[in-house]
Each structure stands twice: as C-alpha cells, then as structure tokens.
Amino acid sequence: MSLFSAMVWIGFILAIGLLVSFGLDYFLRLPLAVRQFFVFAAVVGVIVLFARRILAPLSRKLGDSELAMLIEEANPELNQSLLTAVELSGEGSSGDRYVSREMLDSVVRKVEDGAETLLSSGVLNHRRLMRNLFLFFMAAVLVVGGAGWQPDLAAIWFKRNLLLDGAVEWPRTIQLEIEPGTPGVIAMGDDLPVAVRVVRGAPRTIEMNWKLADGVGGRKPMEASPQQSDDLWLEDVGEGDESLERVLVKAGIDEKLRTAAIEAGQGLLARGLQAGRSIELKRLLEDAGARVRTESFDRFVYVFRNVGLRLSFWAIDGSGEGRTETVEVKVRQRPRIDMKEWEEGGLNQVVYRNPPYTGKAEEDVTQRHGNLKVPVGTAVRFTLATNVVVAKVFFILKQGVEEEREAAARASGWPDPAAVSLEVRDGKQFEGSFVVEESGSYYFQFEDPEGFRSTQPERFRIQAIPDRKPMVRIVEPARMTEDVSPRAEIPILVWVKDDYSVKKIDLAGNYYAAGESEPERSRVTLLDAGADGPRAAQSEPKLEPYVLKVADLGSGDGGPPSPGARFEYFVLAEDFGETGNKTSEGRPVGNIGESQAYLLQVVDPDYLEDQYAREVMALRDVTDRLRGRQESVRKDLEDSQEQFLLGGKMDRDAAARLSRHRQDQVRVSEGVKELAGNLGHLLDKMEMNKVGEQKWKDWLQGLEKEFEDIASLKSDSIASDLDELRSLVQESDQDPAALAGVVASQLEVERDLDAIVVRMSEFGDLRGLIQLMREIKRRQEGLRDSTKSRLGADGEGDKEE
Secondary structure, three states, X not given: OXXXXXXXXXXXXXXXXXXXXXXXXXXXXXXXXXXXXXXXXXXXHHHHHHHHHHHHHHOOOOOHHHHHHHHHHHOHHHOOHHHHHHHHHOOOOOHHHHOOXXXXXXXXXXXXXXXXXXXXXXXXXXXXXHHHHHHHHHHHHHHHHXXXXXXXXXXXXXXXXXXXXXXXXXXXXXEEEEOOOOOOEEEOOOOEEEEEEEXXXXXXXEEEEEEEOOOXXXXXXXXXXXXXXXXXXXXXXXXXXXXXXXXXXXXXXXXXXXXXXXXXXXXXXXXXXXXXXXXXXXXXXXXXXXXXXXXEEEEEEEEEOOOOOOEEEEEEEOOOOOEOOOEEEXXXXXXXXXXXXXXXXXXXXXXXXXXXXXXXOOXXXXXXXXXXXXXXXXXXXXXXXXXXXXXXXXXXXXXXXXXXXXXXXXXXXXXXXXXXXEOOEOOOEEEEEEEOOOOEEEEEEEEOOOXXXXXXXXXXXXXXXXXXXXXXXXXXXXXXXXXXXXXXXXXXXXXXXXXXXXXXXXXXXXXXXXXOOOOEEEEEEEXXXXXXXXXXXXXXXXXXXXXXXXXXXXXXXXXXXXXXXEEEEEEEEEEOOOOOEEOOOOOEEOOEEEOOOEEEEEOOHHHHHHHHHHHHHHHXXXXXXXXXXXXXXXXXXXXXXXXXXXXXXXXXXXXXXXXXXXXXXXXXXXXXXXXXXXXXXXXXXXXXXXXXXXXXXXXXXXHHHHHHHHHHHHHHHHHHHHHHXXXXXXXXXXXXXXXXXXXXXXXXXXXXXXXHHHHHHHXXXXXXXXXXXXXXXXXXXXXHHHHHHHHHHHHHHHHHO
C-alpha cells in the first residue's frame, strides 16, 4: 500500500511538472538551453524520487520496530503504544532490566486490546492514499483535458520540451502574415502595395521594415485599411457541381484550391479576398447551391513608391511579438514601348490614311507619337519596338467603351478579354492596324520569356473627329417671313460650309395656292459637285444669289399667284460622307444639312405700298428724334464754349470735354448712316416686289443720298474737327473761338434733318390721302358688286313666277 501511494505521489509530481513546464514555456518562450536544463533536472528528480520512494523500500526487509512505526503513522490513536511494546518485549531489550514484568505485561495487554479494535477496522489508514489519488487525478485531468482541448499546443510543447526541437515555435498571441498576391517581381519605377493580415490578436500598430539591395533600410508605420481581408471556405458542395465549377472558373479561383475543395467536398477556396469581392463570390456560390463560410481578418497596408532596387521587407507589430516572414521582391525593367524609338530615324511610327470623304485619302500621314486625332473611318497602321525582349504582345482597342465597363474588363484577367495577339519579330518589333470608328484609346500588353508581364500599359488617346453634316444658312432674305407681291423676284443668297467638301446644294420648297392645304413640292439644284469628287470640291463654295420668280410658282392657270398663296422654302446641302444610306437609284447619300424654313406670303401690291409708306413714316419719326439729339449735342457744345470763353482759353482739362462732344457727334453720324441703310433696304424691297411708282422711288433715292451726304460730308467732318481740336489742346492752350465753326456746322446738320422731316411729313399726308382714295374706291366696288348680285337674284325670281 505504501509503495502504491508513493507511485501515485510521483505521478502527481510529474503532472504538476508538465503543467509548470507548459506554462513557463508558453508564456516565457524558453530558449532551447533552458528547456534542455529543465528536462535534465526533471529526469534526475524522477530518478531520485523513484529510488527513494520505490526502490529503497523494496530493497530491504522491515524490522518489527519499523513495521510498528508504519502502523503508528497510519493509526495515530495508538499513541506509540505498539512501538513501545515491541521495543520492550524484543530480544535484547533493556526493558527486562529496568521494567518489571508486571508492567510490561500490562502494556502488552493494552496494545493487544487496541490491536483487536484496529484489526476489526483495518490495520492501515487509507486517507493519505486517497488524498494522493485525488491530487493525481486532478492534475491528470488538467493535463489530459488541456491536451484534448488544444492538441496543436500540446504537440508543440511535446516537440519543444521532450523532443527538444529548436525549430518549433509557439504560436504567438499576435500573428501576422503577408496577404497573398504580393508579386515576387515588379517593374522598375512601379509602386508596390503590400497588405498585412492580422491572423491572431489585436495589435495597436504595425510597422513595415525593409532593406534595399544597397544596404539602406528603414521602417514606417502601416495604415489600417477600412476593408478586411477574407478567406473563403467551402463547407458543402451541394448538388450543383458543374455550376459551382463554372462560378469558380469565372471568378479566377486558383485551380489547385478549386479542384481540391470540390473533390473533398470542403476546404479552402480563396485567401486574401477584398471584402466586396468575397461577398459577391459568396453570393454566387450560394446561388449555385454550395454552402460557404467566410473568415475575416483586419488588414494594414503600406505602399513602396517608385521602387528602383531589389528589396526585402517584413512587418512587426508594435510590441515586437508578431512578425511576418521576410519577403524579397526583385526589380526588373518593365516590358514597354521603347520611347527612344519615337525619335526621328527610330522604328516607332504610326501611319494613317484619311477616309475618302475628306478628299485626302491618297496621302499617308506619318507621326512620331501614338495619340490620334483623325476623322472617323481613318485607317491606322503602326510599327513599334519594345525596350526589352518579349515573347508575347497583345493589342487592345477600346472605342466608345464606358469607363466602368472598361475597368471591369481590366480586372477580369490578363490579357484583356478584347486583346488581339500580334506577331513579334526579332524579339522586340511588332506591327498592326485598325480603323478609327469612335473616340477611345488603345494600348499594348507585353510578356517577356520569363513570364514577367506589363501591368500598367501606356494608353494612347484616340480622338475621332465625326463627319458633321454641312452648316446651311439662308443669308437673304434676312427675315424668315416676308410679304411679297405676285410678280416679285426674290434673290436668295445661301451660305454653306462643310468640314471637308460640299457635294450638292438644293433649294427645296412647298407652294400652297390660295385656299389650298396640299402643297406642290419643288426642288432646284444650286450646286452639284458630285462628279468632281471630294478632292476637287470646296468646303465653302461661293454661290451666286438664286432669283426666285414668284409668278412662276405653282402649276395652275399659268398666271401669277393670287394673294393668300404662300411658298415655304429651305436649303439642303449634302457632303461626301459615308452614312451607308442610298437613294432609290442606288446612289450613296452623305450627311445632309438643312437650313431653317423660310416663308414667302403673297399679298396685294397695294398692301405692300401702304406697308412701305408706313415704314417711311417710321423712318421720319426716327429722323425727328435724331434731329433732337443733334440739337442737344449742339447746345451742349455751346455751353462748353461759353465756359471756355469765361476762362479765356482751352487748356488740357478741356480735352476730356471735347472728347465727349466728339463721341456724341459720332453717335449722330451712326444714326444718320443707319437711316440711309434702312432707306436703301426699303428701295431694294420695292424693286424686288415690283411695286411703287418711279417718282416715289426717285424721291426715296434722293433722301438716301441726302442722309449719306449729311453723315459723310458734314457730321463726320464735325467729329474730325473736334478730335483735331482735342489733340491741339493737349499740346497747348487754344482759343475758345475755334469752336464757333463747329457749332455752326452742327446747326447746319440740325436744319438739314429738320427739312427732311418736313418733306417726309408732307409725303405721309399725301400717302394718307391716296390710301383714303383707295379705300373709297374699294368700298365703291364692293357696293357695286353687292348691287349686281341682288339684281341678279331678283331677275331669277321673276322668271320662276
């Protein structure tokens, strides 16, 4: 029993030793030498305990006294009486000499009585054994339970402390790792973004440490990213193996991970996904019938800018406990277009030929850069060279593609889905061609023989110049709606301009007879340069006015249109553009420009005469206001002259006032010239519409000539005199009397304008009388026609009776 208790006690000591060893090594990360010492000490301790507690008791026979002592230890209630009896009654005991036989017998009987009681309940006391068993059991539970709860940690402790493996490390409370996807090779001058994932713990700060190839190193804090890094795990494939496979292939999941997870029915699918992409991928997989879960990790980011040398880097948390592995990134030249070859005499060149509609299709244009600003339909070919030897070249043309769609296409893989493979000559040269259809860009993707790819290609802009339709404007008549007489001859002046050349110009019109709603359509060709071709045709042809004879409109009884008829017309201009449209005869139709629609309304000639007479009266009112302005200008100058006379001279301060008087006189001249222009325009309309007596026209021409003479010979001369006098005043003082001649000239202009107002008023009175006579005549004719119609109706009634 004693040996069993000793063995239990040794087991308890070993269990406690295991727990203490685990705790010390886990929290203190004991070095290998310390662990070796602990193992040695533990082995020695176990040997000593085993020798003392197990081997020693088994190696000798217990005497009566030692056996009695064991019984006494197990039964303290004997009060050492058993040990006393054994010692006194043993052979050679001194009790025979010093103790009487009666006393010795009394002690022995007392021990025998106690022994009977002891034998009835057991010789030994099991309390110590039970205590040792309880302690051993509790320690064993802790050891076995901990190993079952964390088998990985138990295995690590076993390797570190029993196998003494110096390469095995405890998992840290803060565990960091470089996010998957960090390239091992980058192009010289590129930025290198690095992300670190926090696999375990919650570090406050993380520092990025690096060392360049030249020995220079450093460290800087990393920034916490707002997006987490996700690992995606497949837990159940479900029933859609094929659809799941398609989703994973489309998402670009690594083939090894994809195959292993699907075959096993579960496992890791992807590591280091951005949160947005992992959510979308998880949704697609769940739609395919799979069951997936996501593990999210905090991430910190750092960007190495403009990397030019090979570097090694690693990340450490602020406490120094968590550390990533060291990653080495090599730097090499990025495959790209050799910029030196753009220089004169180099291999790089872009040659284009304009489309036929421009008239320049026979000429090749060569340029030493890649950006294009050319018409739509231009054929482009290029010959380029790379800076390093490449194995693959892809050409990507993006025309009319939205930025969002283009960014999504770029993120879907390499090369671009729209890439076209080009043949490589001599390891560096390649060529290709395309046709410009819309604005956009083009670029190239390269891969060298070792698989290093270009990731940031140079993009060349394409600005496609559309072939706009010709611009068309009707210059004359100026007004969009014009009243004309039945025999009017209207000069129509057209202005047309195209980007390149004009092919054809037509005057189209719709004639509506008086009271009719259906038009008669007509078209007159003003220019036809189709036979000349776009090279010989002009972009802004000079056209002579086309004279439209109103009397020839329509196909009625052959006479001129009656009042109430109208003619709507507009101009169509066609260029040599390639629209794909054709006429009924199969002739290609280019871009067609159209002017605004103009309208000619046929009215009675007498109505036009009255209208023109009213315009003359309106010009009379303008002339009268202009005379009043001239009078005000003259009086203003007279007041200034009086002030100058009081001062006795005109000095430099007077120059500003003279300049103001000159500006006032210039405004009067401009008003007189405008009146002359309006009269000329009125005469043109009378001539165009064939209305008005010749003497009336001669009188208006005389007024026009008078206005022109007043403006050029008198009013302009007054302004020139004032300007000359102002210049003299700035040089030296002048006599105010010099203004007298200017004032007299202004008074003469004022009187001339007043005389014209009087004559125009007399003309208005005469025209008013003529208009009254015409009105009386119209009423008389109307009364006569009414009387005839009534008499005719009475005659018909008498015949019936």
